[in-house]
Amino acid sequence: MISARGLRKSFGDFEAVKGIDVEVRKGEAFGFLGPNGAGKSSTMRMIASVSPVSGGELRILGMDPATDGPAIRGRLGVCPQEDTLDNELNVFDNLYIYGRYFGIDRATCRERAQELLEFAQITEKAKAKVEDLSGGMKRRLTIARSLINNPDLLLLDEPTTGLDPQARHVLWDQLFRLKQAGVTLVITTHYMDEAEQLCDRLVVMDKGRIAAEGSPRELIDAHSTREVAELRFGVGEHEALAEKIEDLGERVEVLPDRLLVYSDHGEDVVTAVLDRGLHPIATLVRRSTLEDVFLRLTGRSLAD
Amino acid sequence: MATETGADTSPTTRPLRPTGSLSAWEGMARQYDYWLTVLKRTWRGGVVSSFLTPLLYVVAMGVLLGGFIEGDPDRLEGATSYLAFVVPGLVASHAMTIAVSESTYPVMGAIKWHRTFYAQLATPLAVRDLVNAFVGFVMFRVASACAVFMLVIAPFGVFTTWWGPILAWLSQVLVGFAFATLVFAYSARLKSEEGFGLLFRLGVIPLTLFSGAFFPISNLGPVLEWIARLTPLWHGVSLSRMFCVGQVDWSLVALHVVVLVTLTVVGWFLAVRNLDRRLEV
Numbered sequence: 114m115i116s117a118r119g120l121r122k123s124f125g126d127f128e129a130v131k132g133i134d135v136e137v138r139k140g141e142a143f144g145f146l147g148p149n150g151a152g153k154s155s156t157m158r159m160i161a162s163v164s165p166v167s168g169g170e171l172r173i174l175g176m177d178p179a180t181d182g183p184a185i186r187g188r189l190g191v192c193p194q195e196d197t198l199d200n201e202l203n204v205f206d207n208l209y210i211y212g213r214y215f216g217i218d219r220a221t222c223r224e225r226a227q228e229l230l231e232f233a234q235i236t237e238k239a240k241a242k243v244e245d246l247s248g249g250m251k252r253r254l255t256i257a258r259s260l261i262n263n264p265d266l267l268l269l270d271e272p273t274t275g276l277d278p279q280a281r282h283v284l285w286d287q288l289f290r291l292k293q294a295g296v297t298l299v300i301t302t303h304y305m306d307e308a309e310q311l312c313d314r315l316v317v318m319d320k321g322r323i324a325a326e327g328s329p330r331e332l333i334d335a336h337s338t339r340e341v342a343e344l345r346f347g348v349g350e351h352e353a354l355a356e357k358i359e360d361l362g363e364r365v366e367v368l369p370d371r372l373l374v375y376s377d378h379g380e381d382v383v384t385a386v387l388d389r390g391l392h393p394i395a396t397l398v399r400r401s402t403l404e405d406v407f408l409r410l411t412g413r414s415l416a417d
Numbered sequence: 418m419a420t421e422t423g424a425d426t427s428p429t430t431r432p433l434r435p436t437g438s439l440s441a442w443e444g445m446a447r448q449y450d451y452w453l454t455v456l457k458r459t460w461r462g463g464v465v466s467s468f469l470t471p472l473l474y475v476v477a478m479g480v481l482l483g484g485f486i487e488g489d490p491d492r493l494e495g496a497t498s499y500l501a502f503v504v505p506g507l508v509a510s511h512a513m514t515i516a517v518s519e520s521t522y523p524v525m526g527a528i529k530w531h532r533t534f535y536a537q538l539a540t541p542l543a544v545r546d547l548v549n550a551f552v553g554f555v556m557f558r559v560a561s562a563c564a565v566f567m568l569v570i571a572p573f574g575v576f577t578t579w580w581g582p583i584l585a586w587l588s589q590v591l592v593g594f595a596f597a598t599l600v601f602a603y604s605a606r607l608k609s610e611e612g613f614g615l616l617f618r619l620g621v622i623p624l625t626l627f628s629g630a631f632f633p634i635s636n637l638g639p640v641l642e643w644i645a646r647l648t649p650l651w652h653g654v655s656l657s658r659m660f661c662v663g664q665v666d667w668s669l670v671a672l673h674v675v676v677l678v679t680l681t682v683v684g685w686f687l688a689v690r691n692l693d694r695r696l697e698v
Contacts, residue, residue, distance in 0.1 A: 161539060163538050163696075163697070164697055165697070182543065183438045184541070186539060186540055186541050189539075191539040193535065193536075193539070197533070197536035199531060199533060201455075206454060210451045211540070213447055213449075214447050214448065214537060214542055216443070216541070219450075
């Protein structure tokens with residue numbers, strides 16, 4: 114569905130994407146993860162065929178965005194990061210008018226808009242102004258709008274940013290249903306739980322490059338241990354104590370309020386710590402998550 | 418393709434019409450329903466600004482003020498009354514005003530406030546199609562407002578032939594085209610709306626006053642007269658007046674038409690280029 118080789122994007126002297134290779138297969142849910150400024154959105158805009166490629170090769174649905182942009186866009190659904198709904202149109206018209214841009218005839222457009230209102234659970238809001246919708250409803254309407262042309266490939270840029278947990282779960286359910294229906298999904302997010310929930314495969318981007326690639330499970334196996342023991346001592350003690358337990362795990366990370374010991378057997382770490390006469394205020398053993406991988410690969414310092 | 422052009426693939430070097438794109442007609446037709454909803458929403462305000470305001474001008478300037486002015490054809494570019502002199506100029510500058518106001522805030526709105534252009538670009542539509550439909554809508558406003566204006570004014574007996582007003586109307590449409598495309602190009606580059614105040618104060622108002630709509634530009638003196646001849650509105654005013662008054666110098670008509678068409682074409686290319694650059698963030 115998507116094939117990128119050495120894909121680059123630069124704005125003047127600034128290189129946002131520094132040569133990435135990506136392969137997205139039909140029917141999968143593929144994720145781009147990365148901190149702000151990692152080049153995710155630039156990559157998405159190139160895939161959406163609205164931003165010209167600066168270098169490398171990109172093929173979307175077997176076509177070249179430089180020459181077949183309109184044909185590609187006709188088969189894509191795009192759910193942008195910032196809402197681009199038309200506030201001056203009502204909910205139904207937002208879907209209907211958008212469908213017309215794809216050259217869908219009026220009757221089909223109306224029918225399809227009605228179906229999508231149901232899918233997005235906003236049928237009763239059909240005549241409402243967009244302004245009057247809640248954040249979750251707007252997002253659902255944006256996703257509904259991106260489906261008006263029955264896309265083969267759906268691009269979702271930070272689909273659940275700013276939504277409450279209920280709204281996020283409703284959206285995830287809907288995206289899951291789309292995936293079941295055979296739509297290929299490409300998602301950017303910086304919510305790790307979202308990536309674990311939705312993505313079959315993902316890449317972690319950092320500073321315009323791909324830092325790692327694989328399924329969430331593979332990434333955890335490759336870049337973290339099975340478990341993590343979190344040890345909380347008194348404030349200011351963590352740095353000194355870290356040296357004493359260094360050998361207990363594959364890696365020890367010092368945070369201001371706790372130590373993270375990466376090991377395949379977390380409980381054994383805790384036992385060993387106590388055996389050495391150290392007494393943490395609190396301990397917690399948990400499984401490694403994608404977040405551990407993410408922070409390992411992209412660092413803890415802020416990008417912007 | 419992308420590898421061949423490499424890092425040089427800037428928006429300007431991209432072909433304006435890639436092979437996979439829609440025909441110009443199809444690109445506009447797909448936006449018809451959208452612009453119809455815009456029209457339904459805004460026509461009431463348009464009636465006031467497009468029809469009522471200019472009529473007040475005609476009454477105040479043409480009839481009441483014009484009553485003090487001697488109708489000497491030698492001094493009024495062939496018109497036998499001040500009303501007959503001022504009406505073709507008023508309609509032409511009215512065409513400019515509508516074209517400018519419809520291509521300023523609405524363009525910025527579609528880029529910055531409503532982000533309509535971004536949404537539209539995620540579909541098979543291209544930048545070129547957005548410009549075409551937008552300008553098409555502006556021109557519908559200009560053409561309909563000028564047509565109504567000309568029809569309303571007809572009973573006042575200011576036209577000398579039946580075909581003159583029709584050609585004058587086409588001239589006014591041409592004025593609209595030139596300003597709509599040029600101002601669209603300007604607005605597409607503008608980051609904040611303050612630039613519009615400048616455009617109205619330093620562009621629209623001086624042009625309205627000094628492009629020969631209200632008095633013959635020969636009254637300006639030789640230097641200013643030549644400056645006035647360089648303004649696009651003067652070409653439109655002169656064209657519109659020649660047809661209305663019925664004293665047509667066809668070589669001058671050709672010059673005016675060439676100027677206005679050239680401005681439209683240049684404006685269109687700039688509009689497409691500027692919008693393309695602006696939207697490719």
